[in-house]
Amino acid sequence: MKHILRIFSGYWLMFIILVGFTYAMVMANLWLPDKMSEIVNNGIIKQDMPAIWHNGLAMILVTAAGGLCSIVIGFLASRIATGMAQKLRTELFERVESFALADFNKFSTASLITRSTNDIQQIQMTSILLLRLALMAPIMAIGGLQKAIHNAPNLSWIIALAVSVLLVVIAILFVIAVPRFKKLQTLVDKLNLVTRENLVGLKVIRAFHNEKIEQKKFQQANTELNKMNLFVNRLMMLLDPIMTLVMNFSSVAIVWFGAHLISSGNLQIGNMMAFLEYAMQVIISFLLLSMVFIMVPRAAVSVKRVGEVLDTLPSIIDPQSPQQLPNDATGKIEFKDVTFTYPDADLPVLSSINFTAEPGQTTAFIGSTGSGKSTLINLIPRFYDVSAGQILLDRVDIRQLKLEDLYDQIGYVPQKGVLFSGTIASNIKYGNAKASQKLVEKSAKIAQATEFINELKNGYKNDIAQGGSNVSGGQRQRLSIARAIAVEPNVYIFDDSFSALDFKTDAKLRSALAKETKHKTVLIVGQRINTIMNADKIIVLDEGKIVGQGTHQELMKNCQVYQEIAASQLSEDDLQKMSATTAKGAA
Numbered sequence: 001m002k003h004i005l006r007i008f009s010g011y012w013l014m015f016i017i018l019v020g021f022t023y024a025m026v027m028a029n030l031w032l033p034d035k036m037s038e039i040v041n042n043g044i045i046k047q048d049m050p051a052i053w054h055n056g057l058a059m060i061l062v063t064a065a066g067g068l069c070s071i072v073i074g075f076l077a078s079r080i081a082t083g084m085a086q087k088l089r090t091e092l093f094e095r096v097e098s099f100a101l102a103d104f105n106k107f108s109t110a111s112l113i114t115r116s117t118n119d120i121q122q123i124q125m126t127s128i129l130l131l132r133l134a135l136m137a138p139i140m141a142i143g144g145l146q147k148a149i150h151n152a153p154n155l156s157w158i159i160a161l162a163v164s165v166l167l168v169v170i171a172i173l174f175v176i177a178v179p180r181f182k183k184l185q186t187l188v189d190k191l192n193l194v195t196r197e198n199l200v201g202l203k204v205i206r207a208f209h210n211e212k213i214e215q216k217k218f219q220q221a222n223t224e225l226n227k228m229n230l231f232v233n234r235l236m237m238l239l240d241p242i243m244t245l246v247m248n249f250s251s252v253a254i255v256w257f258g259a260h261l262i263s264s265g266n267l268q269i270g271n272m273m274a275f276l277e278y279a280m281q282v283i284i285s286f287l288l289l290s291m292v293f294i295m296v297p298r299a300a301v302s303v304k305r306v307g308e309v310l311d312t313l314p315s316i317i318d319p320q321s322p323q324q325l326p327n328d329a330t331g332k333i334e335f336k337d338v339t340f341t342y343p344d345a346d347l348p349v350l351s352s353i354n355f356t357a358e359p360g361q362t363t364a365f366i367g368s369t370g371s372g373k374s375t376l377i378n379l380i381p382r383f384y385d386v387s388a389g390q391i392l393l394d395r396v397d398i399r400q401l402k403l404e405d406l407y408d409q410i411g412y413v414p415q416k417g418v419l420f421s422g423t424i425a426s427n428i429k430y431g432n433a434k435a436s437q438k439l440v441e442k443s444a445k446i447a448q449a450t451e452f453i454n455e456l457k458n459g460y461k462n463d464i465a466q467g468g469s470n471v472s473g474g475q476r477q478r479l480s481i482a483r484a485i486a487v488e489p490n491v492y493i494f495d496d497s498f499s500a501l502d503f504k505t506d507a508k509l510r511s512a513l514a515k516e517t518k519h520k521t522v523l524i525v526g527q528r529i530n531t532i533m534n535a536d537k538i539i540v541l542d543e544g545k546i547v548g549q550g551t552h553q554e555l556m557k558n559c560q561v562y563q564e565i566a567a568s569q570l571s572e573d574d575l576q577k578m579s580a581t582t583a584k585g586a587a
């Protein structure tokens with residue numbers, strides 16, 4: 001709630017104006033029945049035409065003023081509520097953007113989407129309702145009650161009875177509906193999750209012909225949501241006939257008992273008519289107030305869900321007193337006794353990792369799947385922080401650096417090429433907005449992307465669709481590599497980033513890259529030995545531990561895990577050729 005109040009405080013002036021107009025509108029509405037009473041008592045009964053004209057004209061003017069106030073209230077309420085919703089959405093988006101990967105795991109992606117769309121929509125709708133009704137209803141109820149009692153005190157019990165019946169009905173609805181509101185939002189989350197999974201995995205679903213199963217899953221989530229929506233809406237709809245009944249019975253009772261009072265000379269017709277109107281105003285006010293009471297808990301669920309995201313502080317942030325990298329920073333990376341455990345996991349994925357990646361050298365990582373290669377290199381851009389030990393960049397602990405300074409040093413190429421909607425050029429410049437066209441073209445050239453870019457109708461200005469879906473996997477990888485080169489970093493991280501390239505392109509790219517990265521620190525995760533065997537240093541991982549470090553030749557001699565990987569990937573012929581080369585090198 002503190003976030004809502006904080007954002008709301010920016011609209012205090014509009015709110016004060018809204019309160020003023022609300023007061024004026026209610027006063028206008030409360031003034032009208034008295035005038036009508038005067039028309040009946042003094043104009044119609046006493047046949048005083050000027051009184052009818054005079055009061056009638058005044059009523060028209062006041063009605064027009066009340067209508068005008070209502071329009072202004074509607075306008076201000078919408079401005080405040082939609083402005084608050086926009087601000088909330090922005091804050092939520094910025095907070096989610098600042099999350100470390102560990103923070104994301106606290107919420108599912110689907111839930112984050114529901115929270116920033118559906119939940120905020122819910123808050124917006126309730127805010128409009130609150131601003132329009134929650135202020136008006138109490139003033140109208142109290143004012144109407146006062147006026148009604150003033151006009152016909154003997155009939156006041158009818159209002160008390162009608163309001164009591166309404167309150168009992170609303171209390172029952174409240175108790176049944178409120179717990180369902182929370183469930184409703186969770187079901188929207190679930191539907192989003194199924195939809196998202198289906199859209200992302202569409203190709204796989206088709207290929208395995210699992211449309212029926214997926215449709216069933218979706219149907220189930222959809223039906224559950226539908227049932228809950230139906231239940232809640234039906235419950236709320238009950239209010240309508242009950243309210244009509246209460247209002248009609250109240251009118252009949254007022255006319256019935258009022259007629260008796262009139263015939264006994266204790267009440268004038270005009271006062272009874274005014275009482276009737278005031279009674280309706282009071283009943284409607286209570287009804288509006290109760291609607292607000294029902295809507296508020298529903299929005300409160302959404303406020304809580306949005307608040308949970310806003311209250312989650314990003315776990316990886318700039319240090320309080322950041323250190324500077326030395327002026328002669330070269331991109332040397334040192335892992336010192338690094339251990340890492342994923343949040344919520346029991347056992348470490350990496351333990352006692354010690355190595356140095358020198359500038360001007362390529363350090364490669366190899367190991368069976370799940371041995372921790374990606375996890376290890378993901379620690380360098382601080383996607384996660386180490387659980388123990390230290391990672392140093394040019395002798396400075398990376399946690400002591402400003403995140404911006406750290407990212408400026410790193411050119412990261414993920415396993416799966418990710419592009420953003422825009423153009424080829426905007427994607428290459430993604431990490432370095434100031435990159436000149438010359439640098440963009442040079443980066444594309446090294447990444448072996450020039451050939452296919454030149455074939456495109458608009459070249460570098462060619463559109464890239466959302467997620468890069470209009471380019472092939474290999475082209476996406478090449479553009480991701482160009483994007484990293486355009487940053488001109490000191491440290492390159494390639495997380496198995498060459499897997500979608502054909503043999504010829506791979507060779508050309510590596511040779512061009514070698515020239516560009518001559519003085520840089522290059523870290524490569526590879527699945528296949530022949531893609532990393534020329535590295536200056538190969539680090540062999542097994543179950544999160546380093547089991548070998550050295551060149552290909554050294555490891556072939558003294559690292560059993562490496563030998564096993566080599567035996568499983570290379571033919572007898574290759575191995576013999578390699579050992580001959582090794583022997584020659586040794587001699």
Ligand SMILES: Nc1ncnc2c1ncn2[C@@H]1O[C@H](COP(=O)(O)OP(=O)(O)OP(=O)(O)O)[C@@H](O)[C@H]1O
Binds near residue numbers: 374
């Ligand atoms: N977000 C995560 N939360 C919990 N455990 C994870 C997470 N990501 C990976 N792991 C676990 O950490 C271990 C190492 O995974 P990692 O992706 O680093 O291996 P890898 O060597 O890169 O594998 P591959 O070659 O298949 O990509 C695996 O057992 C994996 O299940």
